[in-house]
Amino acid sequence: MQWVKVLGGVVGAAALLGLGIIVGHFAIPKGADSPAPSASASQDLDLEILKTVIEQLDANRIRENLRELSKEPHLATSPRDEALVQLLLQRWQDPESGLDSARTTEYEVLLSFPSEEQPNRVDVVNSTGAILFSCRHSEENLTGEQGGPNVVPPYAAYAPPGTPQGPLVYANQGSEEDFKELQNKGVKLQDSIVLTRYGGVGRGAKAVNAAKYGVIGVLVYTDPKDINDGKSLPNETFPHSWCLPPSGVERGSYFEYFGDPLTPYLPAMPSSFRLNSDNASGFPPIPIQPIGFEDAQVLLCNLGGNLAPADWQGGLGCDYNLGPGFRSNGTFPEDSQVNVSVHNRLELRNSSNVLGIIRGAVEPDRYVLYGNHRDSWVHGAVDPSTGTAVLLELSRVLGTLLKKGTWRPRRSIVFASWGAEEFGLIGSTEFTEEFFSKLQERAVAYINVDISVFANATLRVQGTPPIQSVVFSAAKQISAPGSSGLSIYDNWIRYYNRSSSVYGLVPSVGTLGAGSDYAPFIHFLGISSMDIAYTYDRSKTSARIYPTYHTAFDTFDYVNKFLDPGFTSHQAVARTAGSVLLRLSDSLFLPLNVSDYSETLRSFLQAAENLRVPLEQHNISLGPLVTAVEKFEGAATSLNQRIATLQKGTSDPLQVRMINDQLMLLERTFLNSQAFPEERYYSHVLWAPRTGSVATFPGLSNAYSQAESTGHEPAAWAEVQRQLSIVVAALEGAAATLRPVADL
Amino acid sequence: MQWVKVLGGVVGAAALLGLGIIVGHFAIPKGADSPAPSASASQDLDLEILKTVIEQLDANRIRENLRELSKEPHLATSPRDEALVQLLLQRWQDPESGLDSARTTEYEVLLSFPSEEQPNRVDVVNSTGAILFSCRHSEENLTGEQGGPNVVPPYAAYAPPGTPQGPLVYANQGSEEDFKELQNKGVKLQDSIVLTRYGGVGRGAKAVNAAKYGVIGVLVYTDPKDINDGKSLPNETFPHSWCLPPSGVERGSYFEYFGDPLTPYLPAMPSSFRLNSDNASGFPPIPIQPIGFEDAQVLLCNLGGNLAPADWQGGLGCDYNLGPGFRSNGTFPEDSQVNVSVHNRLELRNSSNVLGIIRGAVEPDRYVLYGNHRDSWVHGAVDPSTGTAVLLELSRVLGTLLKKGTWRPRRSIVFASWGAEEFGLIGSTEFTEEFFSKLQERAVAYINVDISVFANATLRVQGTPPIQSVVFSAAKQISAPGSSGLSIYDNWIRYYNRSSSVYGLVPSVGTLGAGSDYAPFIHFLGISSMDIAYTYDRSKTSARIYPTYHTAFDTFDYVNKFLDPGFTSHQAVARTAGSVLLRLSDSLFLPLNVSDYSETLRSFLQAAENLRVPLEQHNISLGPLVTAVEKFEGAATSLNQRIATLQKGTSDPLQVRMINDQLMLLERTFLNSQAFPEERYYSHVLWAPRTGSVATFPGLSNAYSQAESTGHEPAAWAEVQRQLSIVVAALEGAAATLRPVADL
Missing domain, CATH: 1.20.930.40 (Transferrin receptor-like, dimerisation domain)
Incomplete structure (x- = not known):
């Protein structure tokens, strides 16, 4: 899941079709004379089948899927990523619980990796060039899962190589306004290195904005105030709580567009026309490197210059000054500078999507698509494996009904496991480019379940307005996890709601940005899309996102212990998304309002x-x-x-x-x-x-x-x-x- | 009809589906148990209905339509153009022979007209500025129809106003190669006026090419060699033959694109965003004016300089020299120059399309479109009224069956009369912009019948490959006009054929350029399109197009006397296009191969x-x-x-x-x-x-x-x-x- 998706949030327009729809577990009775599954042209949604699917979606199986999926780091195109391609293929080709058919599609795409020989470095050096302090090259191995060659060190994907050195300036979140403010305050930015906090603007924008002011290098870190509700000590962070440990670093893509950077609007086949990477656009203009807040503290708490504005202050336990350069009486001589050494390399790699289909009985040329990405930054238990674990369980339940001959949907269902999402929604975008015409003609809707569980409080849905009614219908018929006795819908409305001029108080459906693989479907192809997850109680945390996001601490135990121990939120998402999927694939009239x-x-x-x-x-x-x-x-x-x-x-x-x-x-x-x-x-x-x-x-x-x-x-x-x-x-x-x- | 369409010609790929299809008049027998017209989902093409339609298409009615349509000049947006809008509406709303419904749609579009107060002029002036010779301001009134205020004087639509003066140069057809050749020969082009022949390149291109060489004004005329098979004398041209009289001038649009010039990609609603006409692109960069070959002869036969190349020579009865300037011993002093005064004005005008629909019985959301433009340059008997006369007869026959309850097509049929085609396919293009989504989703095919009869020899079809088979099927079942006893298909193959690797010898279907209203359908919307007409025996004439094209001599008598006295070619086109239309609208399986x-x-x-x-x-x-x-x-x-x-x-x-x-x-x-x-x-x-x-x-x-x-x-x-x-x-x-x- 990409950063930007967090900005999507729960805002925007939403409404509810038919308040008369009965709330509760399958309160609409299904007559005993319901016809057997057939290819009759009037085939409609079968509520018994829907009930069966929802009942069979199993929390423990989701847990075991997650355990397997997140066992090893599976960075895009790594051997483990390819092994998971085979796992998905095997599941979808299983004779007893598989789909009608499954295959992979491969694209040759431009990714960015740190050099194995020359680690990226961030050092404080004195005027003679001696190194006074070095930031960590990797996260602390707290659970035995943060070591080893398959844990990619923290880096900013697509940041150009370079070794800029200069006095340090604190630039808050690196927004245009932040740099304007620094300029207004007379802080010299030319030839400086700036330290920025994650948040506010997209990753790549920090470097783009900085370069406009003559900045030559950028550091970015996650402030404990923004991610840990202020907690920052080792004994109050993971593995002792869900909070981000001091050494944790958010990785991510700093590419400003989405899709393969070299083949815009064309599928990235090996033979395809490619831009020269020198004149490809959307990469950060200057080197940038992420660091942990443990290291950021050393830098930031020693900065000189004037005190930063109140809303630029954070949770590192010191006053944040603006710089440039270090304060007197601090750890470093005042004229010390920061040296940033970035040795990232661009590489063409083969990335796979896995596609599986259940052929529609009546209208096989109408596709309901359901997908998630497969690639992670490290173990990626939450991102994206909570989504993939749900995807596998849903496809298992439907595949089993299919293979038993109990059911075949009215329309075709296409499942997808996208590659290289973390680098910029690459697998899904190439898919929409390759099958543009077919999808434009035939796709009914796209359901995205990326991170399925951010937290245990409530459903959270983003989508375009026509999907609101079908999501509401689904959410009303499923019990929320926990002991409230509420439906998912009634629980949801307690956390995120809005007053609709048409329906009164309803849950609030958010709008779609470009944070996950729905982006090419909605923005490029105009396919009604949605993203479904379980998420936070905002009264209990102000964390920008779940704290170990894109770090080596996003592991199975993290999910199993802190995020969703009973996997009931996972199950709730599986049920909701599964119900939406079946309603879209099986209803005689499309439930798009x-x-x-x-x-x-x-x-x-x-x-x-x-x-x-x-x-x-x-x-x-x-x-x-x-x-x-x-x-x-x-x-x-x-x-x-x-x-x-x-x-x-x-x-x-x-x-x-x-x-x-x-x-x-x-x-x-x-x-x-x-x-x-x-x-x-x-x-x-x-x-x-x-x-x-x-x-x-x-x-x-x-x-x-x-x-x-x-x-x-x-x-x-x-x-x-x-x-x-x-x-x-x-x-x-x-x-x-x-x-x-x-x-x- | 626009010039460029002539270039489309009969070239390109074509093929034939099923040689086994039986040739002849309805040789496929229709069983007596054929079901009555109904909205059954299996409703298929009814060959009895098809036969009825073809039999009822009446040559005399087409003649009377043409007489009415071409009675008065009906330049786009003129009062007579608007009167024809009402005529079409009335026909399509007729209770006994009309369609299900009809309406107009209006667009506010940028047209170009000559000034009424200041006529455009082309003069030869001596060194003191005295006028030695003036070209005609209007064509000779040979039949009583070339006078009057509604006959627009010859002009080049969208040519900018200006009064350039300079020595005259002959530039052949005004192609890039022609100007290069002049330059190579050392003929000074800077600040000259060039005289060009119609043909070779598009109208506007002549001015575009000329301006690149510093030329300040362009004249264009139709050479008797290119249009009259060499004939040029008054007694061997119209009204004595079909040939162009010496005073005849081809009008036309010199706009390089199509669609309303100020609203590309947007329907030209009054409220729509418009480009400033100063920075709209596609207009000729310098003044240009068309003249008759009578006047061109005076200019060209007096030119000095070297002799023009052999393939630049024409039919004016003298050696064509290159200039610059006039020869000694000629009509004019050597230092005389040519002054071109163009006073064209751009005007926003309301132009109407007329649309009529027959609702499909089974699949009303599938549209087979059939259209032609309505506007002409003067009387426009051939262009476009031969097409509109056929359109009205075809809609009458189908409307009558419809109103009687005998027939309703499987799919919807949409008839259209486009406005302002002569200025650049404007009405049809605005239509495709306004209804882009609807057409993209639902249009089966577009049939264009602009000039339906160029001449009496043979069918001529341009289109994309999938329409070949349905045109062949239609053409095989209709008799060709005349006494040959051949089908239209067998007659066609004698004139235009090619050797298909799949089917052997078949008639040659031409490709679609941008010469008529099919252009936005095929190029902008990707709708399978075709253009159908009857045309020349190329062994009998090398005329670039029918000789009175876009002149004031394109009148009803011209058609009735020279082009198609019995209106049997009109009838043949009506039958072919009607059969294609019915096959597309009524066949259970679309006849697109x-x-x-x-x-x-x-x-x-x-x-x-x-x-x-x-x-x-x-x-x-x-x-x-x-x-x-x-x-x-x-x-x-x-x-x-x-x-x-x-x-x-x-x-x-x-x-x-x-x-x-x-x-x-x-x-x-x-x-x-x-x-x-x-x-x-x-x-x-x-x-x-x-x-x-x-x-x-x-x-x-x-x-x-x-x-x-x-x-x-x-x-x-x-x-x-x-x-x-x-x-x-x-x-x-x-x-x-x-x-x-x-x-x-």
Whole structure:
């Protein structure tokens, strides 16, 4: 799981279809006369099968899957990663619990590794060049799992090699604002090394921002205040608690895009055209290296210069100064400098995806996809193996029913284990490039379960609005772990909720960023997507993410002891995701409620209304946008009414198919490959990255902020109008596809 | 109809499905037990209905349609153009012969007109500025139809205003090679006015090429050798024959792209973002004005300088010299110059499309589209009214069957009358932009019948390979006009044929350029498209196109007297296009033979093989392309076998739909919006414009020629590899969509 996904969070639009749906364990009774599984065109969701699947999803089997998956480090393309490819293949080809077929697809992709011969180093050196202090090269071997050749030392993937040396400056989170503030305070950044905290902005952005100010090297660490609720001592951190030990270092990719860096928009076949890595874009411009807070403390608590602002202070037990350079009376002579030696190397490696399919009985050309990545930074028990453990258990239960002849879904189900996600969603992106047309035509939805359990408190779902209703339906029929007696839905609403103008109080479904493998599906292909997990009680921790994220301490015991000892949260995610999967694959009418997009559009429109006056000053009218939103709402509501009417009568298979195509393809209509020419893969006009401050359509928001900041240049306002027209055209086009198909 | 369409010609790949299909008039008997029209999911093509439709298509009604349509000049957005909008609406809303519904859609588009107050002028002036000679401002009123305020004077639409003056140079067809040749011969081009012949390159290209050499103004005329088989005297031209009279001038659009110039990729709604017309691209860079050959003769036969090359000579009855300037002993003093005064104005105008639909009984969400433009330059009897006259007759016959309750198609049929085609396919392009998603999802095919009759000799079809088989099926069952007793197919094969590796000798189906409204459908949307007409016996005329093309002499009498007196060629086109339409709308299995793409791919591959050695010298391997073509062939062949098997059994409606979706969407898989970033709308990797000399995949051909000509720069060869990878990815993706849908 990538850092950015944490930013996705539980925000954004969500709503609930039909409050009348009965809560509880399978409270909807299934008649005894239910037909046997068959390929009848009217085949619909079988609640008995659904019940069976949910009952059979076994917590202990998930635990044992996790034990196996996280037994060894399995960095992308390592021998253990390849061994897990074989494990997945074997499971999916098992004659008694496997799928219809399974295969691997291999891509030749550009990864980045530290040198084995020349470890990356961070040293404090005095004016004669003598080394006064060195940061650790690897994490402390606390549980016997942090040693050995397969534990990749901490590094910043794709950071360029180099050995910059200069005075140290503390730059908070390395955001643009942080560097501006330092500049305003007169802190000299030119030729300095900056120390930054994880958080606030993406990894790569810290180096990009720094380089703009002449900084020559960057360090990044995880502050105990941000990850451990302040705890930092060895005896209060792992293995004594879930907290990050002082030597723990978050690894990660510092590549700014996703997909294989050398083959944008093309599948990374060995024969494919490749950019020269010298002119590939998106890599950090200067060397950067992550360190543990134990080492960061030595550096930061000895810094000189003025005291950093209050909100830049952290949990290292000292005042954080800005630098540049060290303070007098500290550990180091004032004129000591920091030397950063990075020896990372770019390498072309073969990375595999594993794909498995259950052929649909009625509509085999409709695919419900379910995936997770396989590769980890070290043992990767939480990230990604909690997800893969669930994936294997779900495919086992469905495969068993399939092989017994008990069940075959209406639509095809495609399971996927992606490679090289940690380097930038590479396996999934190459998959969407290779099968672009097939997926664009036929994919119903993509379900992503990456880290399935962050913590034990509640379900957390991110997705596009049409998936809200099916997630709610699933969550209402499954008991939450623990003794509350609540459904997952009722438990969820206690932790994350919002007031919907349509449904009242409902759980809050978050929006999709680019933090995991759903990104190419939603942003590049316009496939309705979701990410499902169990997560924190935010009243109990402010940890930015689970503390051992991307460190060598993310091990089986960590999960088994601290995260989910009974594996009941894993089971809850398996049940929820499994129910969503079956509802999507088996329901006669696709359980995608397109009308739930209306709330999002209204909220974006409302935010745009705040810009009405300045826009009108530049002759830009919101009228067409208002009309387009209204047309969308009207068309979606009418479509739902037509579905309700059809559901009462007998179902003509072609009429059902026609309606389902409208539901399936709605998300596609929001794509515009001309909208964001600078943003690789992003073409969804509602969910592209929003950097502007107004919470409206991203293109509009970004262009507006740009126009405001450039002192009102005509070309900038023209771009505002262009972005507005793009949104209007997309909404008009979406409404047109939802209307009765023979309407002109 | 636009000039470029003439270049499309009858070349390219074509093939024939099933030689066993019986030739002749409805030789396939229809059983007496044929079911009544119904909405049964197995509804298939009814040969009795097809026969009825073909019999009812009436030559006299087509003649009367044409008389009405061409009664007045109907330049785009003129009052008469709007009156024809109402005529179409009325016909399609007729209670006894209309469609299910009809409407107009309006766009605000940028057109270009000559000034009414300041006519464009072309004068010869002496050194004191006195006018020695002036070209005509309008054509001679030979039939009483060339006068009046509604006859737009000859002009070059989108040519910028300006009044350049300079010595005259003859530049042949104004191609790049022509200007290079002049330069090599030492003819001074800087600050000159050049006179060019129509033909060779597109209209706008003449000005673009000229401007690169410092030319400040361009004249263009139609040489009698190119259009009249040499005839040029008043008594041997119209109204005495079909030949172009001396005063006739071809009007046309000089815009280099298609679609509304100010709203690329966006529908031209009044509220839409518009480029500033100052920075819109694609307009001629310098003033340009067309003139008649009567005037061209005065200029050209008086030119001085050296004798032009033999293949630059024409039919004006004198030696063509190159200039610059006039000869001694000629009509004008040697130092006389030519003054070109262009006063064209850009104007935003409302242009309408008219749309009509017959709702499909079984699959209303599958659209077979049939369209033609409505606007003309003057009376436009041939262009476009021969097409519109057929369109109205075909919609009348189908509408009558519909209103009687005799018939309703399986799929929906959408009829369209496009606006402002003559200015650059504007109405159709805006339509594809407005309904992009809907069409991308649901359009089966687009049938274009623009000029339906160029001449009386033979059918001429342009299209993508999958439409070949359905056109052949139709053409075999209809009698050719005249007394030959041949089918349209057997007549066609006598005029235009090729040797197919699959089928033997077959009629040759041409490729689609950008000459008419099919362009946005095939290039922007990837919808299988075709253009159908009756055309010349090339052994009898070498005319570049019918001689009165885009002049004020293109009138009803011209058609009625010279082009198709009995309207039997019109009827033949109506029958062929009608049969193709019905086969596409009514056949249970779509009659699109995807396997016919294999011949095209093989021919492109064979041409690429000639590059193998130079490519390998740059480490570019053709191996992956060979593999991809083989995969496509295998997948297409297997799909045809599966269809054949299915056709023998009972038809499961969803299985049929699934297969049909594969057939319908194949063409879409060849689109890649990243392939040709500089080419507006072009994204079809097989049919984008090819400027390279090797007859292979256009991206590969163009990149290869570029690499060859740039002296082997690495970046240019990288682009060759990139284009090759794009084609490979497209073919692999196409093969994947043709394979069984649950194959991984």
